[in-house]
Amino acid sequence: MASHLFAALLCLALVLPDLLGATSPPLATCEPEGATAAAHLAVRHINGHHKHGYKFRLAELLSSNYQPVSDNCVIDLQLKLSQTKCHVSNPKYHEDCEVMAPSDRGASANCNIRLSVTGGVANVVHYNCDTKAEPNNSEMAMICPDCPGLSPLDSEIGLTAVQAAVRQHNQQSNHLNYFGLMEISKLTSYYIPAPSMGTMMGLEFAMVETACRKDSRMVLEACSPRCPDRAHHVFCKATYKVRGREVDELECELYPAKDTTPLAVEPTCTLFHGSPEDEACHRQLQVHHKDVHQICPFTSLA
Known part of the structure; x- marks a missing residue:
């Protein structure tokens, strides 16, 4: 009983900041002193529509x-x-998230944003952001020559490594359903001059709960992901020895499903990556950076 209560309180603690933020947006006005509030409203909107990578x-x-x-x-x-x-699958409110340090190989985004204020209500009309690594690999090499470099998110070696890590997580997890790969979030590579080491990769990736139970005979590749609000999500970090094709130091966080209402038939959904929305994003981006998840351009349909 106590363990169930603790789990319920933990889930509430994770989602409460986001719920509170969703019901009390900052007030943006037509007065110059309202610029900071308008900026925070815009960032909240961007995170609300950002479906891949990390929060900002x-x-x-x-x-x-x-x-x-x-x-x-x-x-x-x-x-x-x-x-x-x-x-982005982490339910924590973005203002409570720690900003990546340069050694974390994070990114920054310079955004041009337009809002309209009508009848005292502010809405984001459109935005366009230039998202890129900060520092980039060349800059980081000058600061720290031995630090990991960012690898393209579509790296074949990276995909092989992450798929191995997904299999390992499913084997070790006590969850009833399989988890499928949602996306590769970040890849880094570095070299350790030791006989048993060599080229190493740092993996960060997200997984989503599928509709397939582990006791079924379904292969993971054929399993459809549950819809975002009804799926548990997992975010993992690991290292990968390229020479030995070995996953090491796999650490994962499990995020609860937002909607646990029982349904007669569990719906499934498609992932963002490879979707028409993802393809539209790539067409609209003016510059493509393959080592980071870029913020997609946005235009209100209202």
Whole structure:
């Protein structure tokens, strides 16, 4: 009984900050002193629509410009955002997430954002962000020659390594259902000059609960992911010895499903990667950086 109570309290502690943030957005007005509130509202909106990679926090309000429209206004912002250590599947509120240090091989995003304020209500109209590694590999090599370098997220060796880590997690996990790969979140590579080591890869990846039970005869590749709100999610870090094809130091965090209402038939959903939305994102991006998850451009349909 005590263990069930602790688990319930833990789940509540994880989702409560996000729920509170969702019900009390910052107030953005047509007054210049409301620029900071407008910036925080914009970052909250960006995280709410960001479906891959990591959450972001506001690093700097670079500029703001107000254009009166009748009794309302349009606000143009230029913001610098910093990547956090929280994956998008992590229920923690983005403001509570730790920002990645340079040694974490994180990213930053410079964003141009437009908001409209009508009747005292602010809404994001559109934004476009340039997301890139900070520092990049060349800059990092000058600062720390022996530090890991970022590898492309579509690396074949990286995919092989992560697939091995997914299999290992499913073998070791007590969860009833299989977890499938949601995405490769970050890949780094480095070299350790020792006979049993050599080239190493740092893996960060996310998994999503599938509809397949482990006691079924389904192969993992044929299992469909549960829908985002109804799926447990897992975020993992591991190291991989390329020479021996060995997964080491696998550490994972399990995030609870938001909606646990029993259903007669459990729905399944498609993943973001490879979806029409993902393809549209790639078409709209002006510059492509293969070693980070970029923020997709956004335009309101309202």
